[in-house]
Amino acid sequence: MMIHLLGAGSLGLLWAARLARADKPCRLILRDAAALNAWQTRHQMVGLTDGAQHYELKVPAELATAGELIDLLIVATKAYSAQTALASVAPRLKPGAQILMLQNGLGSQQAARQAYPAQRVLYASVTDGALIASPAQVVWAGKGVNRIGDPAGGAAPSWLVDLNAAAIESQWEPDIEQVLWQKLAINCAINPFTVLYDCPNGEVPLHAGAQLDQLIPELQQLLAVYSARVELDQLETTIRQVINSTAANSSSMRQDVHNGRRTEIDFILGYAVRQARKAGLQLPTLERLHTNLRTRLIALGLPPD
Structure with a gap:
């Protein structure tokens, strides 16, 4: 073929x-x-x-x-x-x-x-x-x-x-949507912060420690609606393992910004925000992160969606 x-x-x-x-x-x-x-x-x-x-x-x-x-x-x-x-x-x-x-x-x-x-x-x-x-x-x-x-x-x-x-x-x-939802949650917890603080993945907890602590439970709520339920401890462990194992990496979103290219914010953070609203979830940290990232992209002369 x-x-x-x-x-x-x-x-x-x-x-x-x-x-x-x-x-x-x-x-x-x-x-x-x-x-x-x-x-x-x-x-x-x-x-x-x-x-x-x-x-x-x-x-x-x-x-x-x-x-x-x-x-x-x-x-x-x-x-x-x-x-x-x-x-x-x-x-x-x-x-x-x-x-x-x-x-x-x-x-x-x-x-x-x-x-x-x-x-x-x-x-x-x-x-x-x-x-x-x-x-x-x-x-x-x-x-x-x-x-x-x-x-x-x-x-x-x-x-x-x-x-x-x-x-x-x-x-x-067999359950590819669950896999992609969990990957989306991980990307929401890492990529936006790497742009806001212009840092590699491993430095996200240094710059965004409190925000990350508040964001992870909100992501767990989102996964509970659209994916198989994940325990909070399990999600937090997974996210921090990815941060540590990719510590030296520059996220794809940060690379796009450095190269003056449009990011995929609308399909990562934007999608999460839209689906949270659709489900009637109140996720203030996620909403604020989305707003701050859009503001940052506009300031850099890049499309905010």
């Missing part, structure tokens, strides 16, 4: 390079003719740095308007670009085609499921880390296990074997 990847950012390039390295047929779908021309000028090559090893791998690319119908589409765009990107290839999606959403946060996945009822929309919790060192050169910066599932249920797809054969370590997750 041909695997089409929509989005040539760090994650899209990382997955495409690993599929190509394993001789799995794949194609990148690029955003416009200029991007495709630049790709062809580089002879359709992707550089993959994996530890001490470096590979140069050929990955064919095309535009959304190419004619071939799509069986499996991996959407590797930013969350705020996902719906527009999907719409650009919608006429090529076969009935029953599978769409795998790799986005951060929540909201973009549900929107895709609603917009494409004739296709099977799968969600992924991605723990791979990737950095673009230069155009078409990607560094595999962090190795993890990707958890993939279908909120509507059903069996694991056959192509999961191909991902694992390509060193895209993946496992089938």
Whole structure:
């Protein structure tokens, strides 16, 4: 089966390079003719740095308007670009085609499921880390296990074997929404503070200790409504373990700010706030954090949503 990847950012390039390295047929779908021309000028090559090893791998690319119908589409765009990107290839999606959403946060996945009822929309919790060192050169910066599932249920797809054969370590997750909600809570507890205090993950408790202490119980209330109930001690332990294990890391939201790019606030903190209001929850620390982060982004000249 041909695997089409929509989005040539760090994650899209990382997955495409690993599929190509394993001789799995794949194609990148690029955003416009200029991007495709630049790709062809580089002879359709992707550089993959994996530890001490470096590979140069050929990955064919095309535009959304190419004619071939799509069986499996991996959407590797930013969350705020996902719906527009999907719409650009919608006429090529076969009935029953599978769409795998790799986005951060929540909201973009549900929107895709609603917009494409004739296709099977799968969600992924991605723990791979990737950095673009230069155009078409990607560094595999962090190795993890990707958890993939279908909120509507059903069996694991056959192509999961191909991902694992390509060193895209993946496992089938029967309750993917619970996984993504818990990941959302962790991101809400870390990412906004890294922007507000311009600090790596490990320094969040130093700058936001009292706020973090107040926020975690509110996140637990939110999870109790939308996910399986998590004990407060368990959630706090998980969040602090992630802070410690990624202490030197700069969150994706902080990296976006440093690079002058739009953040995914609306699909992380914004989504949490909207869902809390929908459920009638009073979560003042979460609301205040959202307001402060929006104010900070506006001051930096970046979109607040």
